[in-house]
Amino acid sequence: MATMTATPALLAYERLAPVYDDFTDGYDHDSWVGRLEQIARNHGAKGPRVLDVACGTGKSFAPLIERGYDVWACDISPAMVERARRCPGVNADRVVVSDMRDLPKLGAFELVTCLDDAVNYLLSAEELEAAFASVARLLAPDGVYLFDTNTLATYRAGFAEGVVFERPLAGAVWRGETAEPIEPGALCMAVIELDDAHTGAISRHVQRHHPEPVVRQALMSAGLATRAVLGQSTGGVLHADADEEVHTKLVYVAGHRA
Secondary structure (H helix, E strand, O other), X not given: OOOOOOOHHHHHHHHHHHHHHHHOOOOOHHHHHHHHHHHHHHOOOOOOEEEEEOOOOOOOOHHHHHOOOEEEEEEOOHHHHHHHOOOOOOOHHHEEEOOOOOOOOOOOXXXXXXXXXXXXXXXXXXXXXXHHHHHHHHEEEEEEEEEEEXXXXXXXXXXEOOOEEEEHHHOEEEEEOEOOOOOOOOEEEEEEEEOHXXXXXXXXXXXXXXXXXXXXXXXXXXXXXEEEEEEEEOOOEEEOOOOOOOOOEEEEEEEEOO
């Protein structure tokens, strides 16, 4: 695997790791991942081997362990991986530090997931294609690749300059920093300011909005095909009629091209 550079995503999550679980305390990962698992099964995911890319502290793969899957996982942040290895039921040796653009040889997986807008930290179409090609090398011939991206609605509501909200449990404040109008393909920024009890650090998040045609083309260039695109609204509710202006995320289902 190539040597990792200090990307904005790596720096952001190294600083956020100590409070990440508190910051996301209100998320119902079990119900959400359960719905996503059913979508994957509907599109042919059958086997027990799952790779969770950009796994964070393990909240995205814990429901899969509970459902009997043989879980492997990776994240670019060593601090996040350290916490993910403590997740009940996981084999700590199967949770590794890795850049999603250059995944290690871990075998073939019937299901690969990449959740919680991790794909938006890829800041160019070339990085997007590299990440998809890396997944394609590990995806079983009949495997399913399931990931999500933030929508324009999410960026306009959470990343625009002047947007502020607090997470008291985590001792953190979220502040949008994107001054320009947020249009398709925009580079968007926000910071999470931690209080002194949590080191007083600033976790800066830089993301790219990826329009659906760009994502579809990157998948195709990587040898994958888009099977479905769903909209997701608050609470992890999924909709067949995906809408960038209405839904908080788009959920993509992909697999190898015929």
